[in-house]
Amino acid sequence: MSDMEEESCERASMEVEEANDQEDHGGEEFDEDEDEEDVYEFGDADDAMQCVEMAEGISSAAGVQDYEVLAARKRKALAEEQPVRDASSKKPRQDELSEAEAATMFDQLMEGFGLRRKRRSKEAKKKGRKKGTRNKGNPEVIKKLGDATLFFTENKFKEAIPILHEVVRIAPNLPNSYHLLGSIYKECGELDKAINFLMLAAYVSPKDVVLWKKLIDMALKKEDAALARHCVLKAMRADPEDAGLKFDCANIYHAFRDYQKAAEIYEQIVKIYPSNIVARKAAAQMYRDCGQIDKAVNLLEDYVNAQTMNIDSSLLDLLISLFLRNNAHSEALRHIEKAHLVLGSQHKLPVQLQAKAVICHAHLGDMSHAEVFLQNVQLERSKDNHDIIMGVANTLEYLGQYEYAIKFYLMIEDVALHNDGSSYVKVAQCYMTIGEKRKAIPYFYKALQRMEDNIDVRITLSSLLVNEDKIDEAIVLLSPPENSKSLSATDQPKCWWFDGKVKMHLAKLYYNKGMLEDFVGTILIPILETLNIEHANRKVRKTKKLPNNVLYERAKVLTEQRPESVFQGLRPIVSPAELQKANRAKKLLEKRAASNEDMIKDGDLQRAKQIPPISGLLTNAENHPLVIHLCQTLALLHRYWEALQVINRTLKLGTDTLSDENKEELRSLGAQIAYRAPDPRHGFNYVRNVVQQHPYSLSAWNSYYKVTSR
CATH class of the missing domain: 1.25.40.10 (Tetratricopeptide repeat domain)
Incomplete structure (x- = not known):
């Protein structure tokens, strides 16, 4: 060139x-x-x-x-040409x-x-x-x-x-x-x-x-x-003075989640056209989204207070929502009552304002308005009505008004365009909270009809069934469906019955019912895979430094290159968090280049840690009895080699997490397997350990000599 x-x-x-x-x-x-x-x-x-x-x-x-x-x-x-600034002048930010x-x-x-x-x-x-x-x-x-x-x-x-x-x-x-x-x-x-x-x-x-x-x-x-x-x-x-241009600019900032700048542009429109409700609402929403609630309130309250008629209900609803977010329930009620006066006593408030009134009175300890709303308000199916009722129900549940919350959650069935089952889960959870677990069961079943892949709902329902002595029903609930083999052969996402939590709960049900073969068949492979993965993960070292290709990718947002354009150097619009990350990456690259630091290449990266089928198998003490029961059952079924595999890996990985009692239990079981197994070589160390722990026990020495002679 x-x-x-x-x-x-x-x-x-x-x-x-x-x-x-x-x-x-x-x-x-x-x-x-x-x-x-x-x-x-x-x-x-x-x-x-x-x-x-x-x-x-x-x-x-x-x-x-x-x-x-x-x-x-x-x-x-x-910078070299600039004269020295006055000491009293404001110092600009670096760069x-x-x-x-x-x-x-x-x-x-x-x-x-x-x-x-x-x-x-x-x-x-x-x-x-x-x-x-x-x-x-x-x-x-x-x-x-x-x-x-x-x-x-x-x-x-x-x-x-x-x-x-x-x-x-x-x-x-x-x-x-x-x-x-x-x-x-x-x-x-x-x-x-x-x-x-x-x-x-x-x-x-x-x-x-x-x-x-x-x-x-x-x-x-x-x-x-x-x-x-x-x-x-x-x-x-x-x-x-062109408001349309300002709208375009604010919309661009909004699209890239820079709510602060978007709010400032919208507010400029409001200053030019104070009666522009769209810009005023947008500015308030942007200030709300960037956490400046007081600014949003002031922007709306000044306008609402100046109106004596024809108050925009959506703008008033936004203002009341901001008051609720600030826990200013009395102020919110005051504006609702003002809206009622403006509309006249013969007109009903919009449903969203009636719902806000119920929330305000509930926070102030008055539940009579909730009862009136339930009896008098008839709603059509729409997304807006669904959101309104869900908001009231969530608030009542948060306030501990579970009976009223249940009534509002049940209203969602009549107003939702598509019921995804979440309202049934909420109803069931409220019943469980007030101690009426039996009433929760049918609602969990209703929820599963719409969200059959929800693991937590399925496991919670199975626990409730066990409490009601319906163990067989709980086993059916957690067992794979009859057509599971054909479903597993497809390229669909991983089915719910492969989840580690489901297998653990199902295995516990089999064990408690004495179905030992089914217990082992359900949990042995997931536990062995988990132990092997956890052992492999211990060899994976954490990468302390980000590779340069990652840093370059992050810093690219600071200067977007346009090979097809004469005009270069425009910075793409990104969120403030991404911009901060890009600046850090740029400074780190400059620091590495200045210090001649060795570049970290992709090939130097260690492989990522794998996710085991059962997370927290050994770190969670509640899972330890299940591992011990598996080893005992394998020994009882004469599957000695598999039992020793689980024992060896568990003792090696659980040095810091297993209790001394559980460690002794596993070692004793290993010694018993060495004594009974046709090939005692794999369990010889456990017999020797028993002798070391009990050097004056004749039975321990007899077992040791018998294994040694074999």
Whole structure:
């Protein structure tokens, strides 16, 4: 790549740094009364034509460069040139540029590209166009633009493009030629080239809001949120009063979960149009989602208090929800009563406000309103009604009003469009809490009809059946269905009967009922697999450092590279958490590079730990009796080798978790197996251990000599 091409690549980042600084500050309101306005112009026709070639992809070699390195270089140069700041002045955050620094750096970036920012004071600005600035009145330019436009309307794009190139040479700062080139490539379906030329037209004519709006639509069509945000901010600067642009900007931040910035943009709309309820609600919701409840309340309460009629019920419902979230139940009731007065006594409150009133009175200890709601309110099936009733029921359950909670949970059956069974689980849990476990059983069965793969519901129901002496019914509930073999052969996700918790509970039922063969057949393989996996996992060392490929992937969000675009360095929109992670990754990469630290490659990574079928087999003391019962049963069934496998692995892995009593039990069982088994070699160590523990026991020595002689 030639020096000129490399220089051209750096020039292509022209406006990016300033845009990133604006984006980092959340698209703050631009000052309408600023003393200067920005105009971008090409230095000469050669610069303009070089840019056209890049936009058309002719100089594809001059593609992606490390624009972050270029920006860091500019920041460093600026820092050296800046005078020492006043001790009393506010110190900026690290890596944050002031407006003057950002503007100076931006000028330096654009000078190499050929586009320069020319500052014009508004005070000295005269009416009319300065002679010779645009070449718009040049007859040759007018004729060529007319010819190109005619070819464009006739879909003769190949004839129009060279004419427009000539226009660029004659009048490099005329936006019409770039605009028409962008329209041509858009008609040809080459969206990237169309964006390049429309961006050039927009920079040459930065106050043309229509151009920026076209670019916003094209960026959204391309699903390029970073470019869309960049163009929205430019358009907002050109027309600070356009509420639609602010909505677009806020929606982009909202889509990427940056609720703080979205709330600030929505609030700007509210300041311009105080009666815009949509923006007010959206701002309150965004403040709520980023945890600033008081700001959200103030934004809504000021508006509601000023209304004497026609209060928006959804806005009032949101305000009351915020009061409930702050546990301000009296304030919430006050606004509900005000809404009732505004509507008039002959009108009923909207159902969502009636439900909120029930919640408020319940928190204040008055349950009569819940009874009135249950008797008088008839609801249709809808998702909104389902959510309303579920919210009331959850609150009553939280307050310990289980009988009322059950009634509201049962209402969900009548209002839900699709009952997934969760309300039946809630009813059953309430019955269990108040001690009426027998009443919970039918509701758990109803829940399983809709969520048969729910392991916890199945196990809880089996425990209730056991308490009711319905062991056979509990065994059927946990046993695989008759068609389980055909289901297992498919590529479906792992079925519920393979779950380790289900197998453990089923095995306990078999053991308690004396069905030893079924007990062993159910639990032996899962326990052996668990012990083997846990043994293998102990050899897996934790990786202390993240590999560089992971760090590079995280840091990529700080500079999104666009090989097809002239404009590089736009940062993609990510959540604050992802941005923080990316910054940490970037700093760590820089630190490793500075210290010449050895890179961590993929091949250096240890394999990941496997997940055993039964989690917590030895770490949970409640599972230890099951392991001992398995070993005893295997010995009773003369399956000595399998019993010793379980004993050996359990003693090796459970050094710190097994009690001394359980360890002694397993060792004694191993000695018995050595005494009885045809091949005593595998159990000889356990016999020797018994002799060491009981050196004065004749029976222990007799067993030892018998095993030794064999």
